[in-house]
Amino acid sequence: MTNEPGHDAVHERSGHHGAGGDDPDSMSLGDLLDQRGEIGGLAGELREDDHGCDSQARRLRFTANGWEYFRIWIVNVALTLLTLGIYSAWAKVRARRYLYGHVWLGETSFDYTANPVAILRGRILVAIVATILWFANLFSLWYYYAALAVLMPLVPWVVVKARTFQLRNSRYCGIAFDFRGKYWDAAVWYPLTWVASVVTFGLAWPFRIFGRDRYLIDESRLGNKPFRFNGEPGPYYGVYITVWVVGVFLFFLTCISVISTLSTGPAEPSPAAVYLPLVFAFSATLFSVVYIRTRLLSYRWSNTQLGNSDFILNLSFGTMLWLYLSNTVAIVGTFGLFAPFARIRVLRYVVDQFLVMQAVGEVTVEAGDTQRLGAAGAEAAGEFGLEIGI
């Protein structure tokens, strides 16, 4: 590897005055450096020696290669299709291990240790539930709603399990992350506030996202060190109100154009009728997905602490929009083959913007109880490797 991670960490520090010259996005790097200055004298206290896990201020680095990831991805796809989806659990672990292994903090990269069999078990469980719902739906809509009502109490359990599984299988410097969330707290931020959001016509939704983030972050830890979220609901409302205003307008246009092409009548539809709904639907999706993701990811991490260490993440909406737009065009143009490259491009941008401000004196992290209990304790979390997008 020509790009030794340690080298970059040193460069980052010594280049405090002129850094960013070789960075394509020197504007935002400048912003990052400014923010670092504000923290006051910390830069001066940085130690010169490099001890991997125990030094002071670091930028995360991403060293994955698009072509290398493409090869892993296409082999995963082939084996998943050949095994009718069973291999997907192994594929997931392999892809994740590649990505985690290329995220560096200091001289050490992250590690993903999930057991594919547990993920397979989780996926089978999800498939069984989906089949039950599908059959219930076939018999009558009332059975379907009844099945949903029965499954609802399981949602918080799934949330806690999924988050715990994900974190306990992520490691840094041999120390596992962990999650201590309780069922009833998850019940508040999952099914209960869904209801609240529906009742308030979505007005409670940004608050729900805020509360969910706070719950997920506050209950997470690295070893015995807890994460803490200092964010407030206000900025969440700012993000969602912007999306609503733009999104409602585009969605309205989408609805109109979709309905005009729904007709299967004998008339030859005009090209505008065929492509306009796609353009509107695409703009609405792209804008809301990218705007929410960019703003909330930045806000979430910039207001998170681990022990006394801070994080800074300043993503530019323009850059993210360009990445997503060009990725989509490329994915569509290559019949999906660009997907792995697209993933690497976004991850590279986000990870490279990530700055960890390690507090002076906080040198090492100790393992949490779960990990100290030994392998049996860690395995207990992994009976079912449930994954959900949380």
Added chain:
Amino acid sequence: MTTVPCRFYDGRTSAHREATLTITTERNIVVAIDGIESRRVHDLSEVRIPNRVADTPRHLLLPDGAVCEVRDNDALDALRARAECGPLPPGRRFERLLHRLDSTWRGAAAALAVSAAILYSFTQWGAPMVAGVVVAATPPQVEAVIGQNLLTLLEQLDFVEPSRLEGNRRNELLAAFTEITEDAGVAGTDLLFYSGRPLGANAFALPGGTVIITDELVELAEHDEEIIAVLAHEVGHVAGRHVMRRLAQTSSMLVVWTAFTGDVSVAALSILGPDQLLAMSYSRDFERDADRFAFDYLGRAGIPPTRLGAILERLKGGSSASGLPAWSSSHPGAEERARNAEEAAARDRDASEADR
């Protein structure tokens, strides 16, 4: 003895020590930690060595929870190969095959060929088959609910207004429509009249079997038989449950594309591209199907099949020819359909002459 440099983490704190690792011929892993005079010996079978993934560092998990991070993957594999004599267990053989596949271009090319073949077969034969099974299993009530929701949406968005046709006229067309459905044995269908400004001269079938025809189309027709031809075409869609099948095909494609791209949102976006083309070609097949259905009925009813072609020509003139290539259109070209109509008419004449 060859050794591999590694970083040793005791699993209790994040502090690391430089160390070296070796595997002896007695199948022991020996970790010699710098700085302290300490050697740790573990049986190879007790140490979890993760699969090699490209050149990412491997974290070897020792039985007491300590971790050895090895960067030099080739050296570790060489050490291991030397210690492992005799045939490898299947798990280890698969692991090596996997690494050979995704670290070489030949392996990736083979994977690409296999994936492309499977995806092609699925879109060509699998998706229509799955859609057929799913639609057959969908109860008509569910389909009717979907259709009703769409109609409500059309009304709420002011896409359709109440019809201005006279009651007599409507009854005439309804009678013709009932004749078609009874002839085809399609139960539970309904014909609704609307005046559809943004939709213009149009007729379409909703899931559940409701057919909608606009006043503009009725006015455009120069002969009632033309309207009957269009209605027969739409009843063809109802009989084949084409709208539901198209929905099911798109959904099953989404599932497979999700497996392919590994991400629902990416799949949903990329489905707008390739799948949109496929969906349109499916829908061209559906249109041909519905045309055939219409020709059959028109033949039985003694109506010249060219009536369908005639009104199609006029509709095409009204909507100013699109100029798009055939594959981009959800409907077969009007010329092609007019030609099919001529052929059907010719077959019809031959058949009736043969009867005589």
